Amino acid sequence: MSPLSPGAMAAFKAAWQVWQVPAHHFLLREKSVSDYLYFIEEGVARIFYHKHDKQITEWIALDGNFFLSITSYFERTPSKLNIQTLEPSLVYGIHNHDFMRMAAENHEVETLLRRMVTRSLIMSQERMDSIQFESAQQRYEKLLENSPGILQRVPLTYIASFLGVTLETLSRIRSGK
Amino acid sequence: MSPLSPGAMAAFKAAWQVWQVPAHHFLLREKSVSDYLYFIEEGVARIFYHKHDKQITEWIALDGNFFLSITSYFERTPSKLNIQTLEPSLVYGIHNHDFMRMAAENHEVETLLRRMVTRSLIMSQERMDSIQFESAQQRYEKLLENSPGILQRVPLTYIASFLGVTLETLSRIRSGK
DNA sequence: ATAATTATTTGACAAATGTCAACTCAGGCT
C-alpha cells in the first residue's frame, strides 16, 4: 500500500530519531505541545489523561504500534495527554516539523500521511462502536485475543481504564462473575 | 486554512455534483460501495446502520455539514451504513474517483483532504470521550446547544439513538426525570 | 371529521456497572 519511491523512502526513514528509554519514562507530559509521532519497537507505552482527578488510560501501545497525541501533534496545541513507558523501551519518533515539511515537499509523503490518518479514523470509529455496544466482558475478551500477553505486561488498573470500566468490574469479569 | 490556488479551486469546485432530493430519499444503501462524499446545503440527513435488527443512528447531518461512509468511501468496501434524507434536501457530492484523482494530480488537494480527515479524526475522538464519560443528560443538553432547532426537524427516536440511549430514557431526560 | 397509524410518554422491574470499604496476596526490603 502506497510504497514511497526509493528517494522519498530514504529521506523519510532518515527523519526518524531513536531513543532507548527506561521504564516509567515520560515521552510526553500534559500541557506541553507534542512534537513527535512515535513508533514503539520494543516495550510498552501508556497514553493517559486526567479527568476529575482520575487517570484515564486512553491507549496502550504494545511494541509494533504507532501512537501520538493526535490533537496536539496536528494542531500544535498543548496536549491533555501524558505518554509514559511501562517497560524499558526502544522508540522511534518523527518530529512534526520534519513530517510536515516532507509532506509539503513531497506529494507521496503527503499521501502516506493522509492514509495513516484515514486508517486511524476508521479504527477510532470501530473503537467507539465497541465502547458503545459491547459489554465490558466482550471488550475484555477481544483485547486478550488481539493482544495476548498484555496481562503479563500491563497492570490491571490500566487495562480496566482502557476498557472503560473500574478495576473492580474488571476483577469480577476475570473471576467469572 | 489551506486555501487552494485559484486553478485548483476552480477544478475542485467543478468536480461537485448537485442533487435536489425529496424527503426519505436514500443517498446510500447498506451493502453497496459508497461513491460520494456529501455536503448538505439544505435539509437533514440521517446516517444509520443495523445492529441486532435495530437501527442505530450514527450521525445526523443538519444543513451546512459534510457526511459520508468513511470506511466505504476510502476503502471501497461495501458499506454497512444507510444514508437517508429526513427533509427535501439539496446536497452536493464529490465522487471518490474524482477526489482521489485530483488528490493524486494536485498536491494541494491532497493536503486539503488530509486536513479534512484529520479534523474528522479529532472530532471522532471527542465524540468517543463524550459517549464514554458524559451522562445521557449532558450529551442531550450539549446537542441542543450545538444544534438548536434539531428537535423540530428530527424525530426523537433518531436523536435518542444518536445520543446512544433508548427512546424511553431520552423521554425521561426531557421530562426532567 | 374520523379512523388508523406513528410518535412519545409513563410505569414497573431487571441488568450492568459504579462506589466505598474491607480483605487478601505477592514481591521487595531490612
Added chain:
DNA sequence: AGCCTGAGTTGACATTTGTCAAATAATTAT
C-alpha cells in the same frame, strides 16, 4: 523470616440505563 506496600479481590449497596408493556398524544390517510 517478618514487615510493608501496592495490586487485586470481594461484599454490600447505589445509580444509571435498558426492557417490556401499556397509555397518550400527534400526525396522516380516507
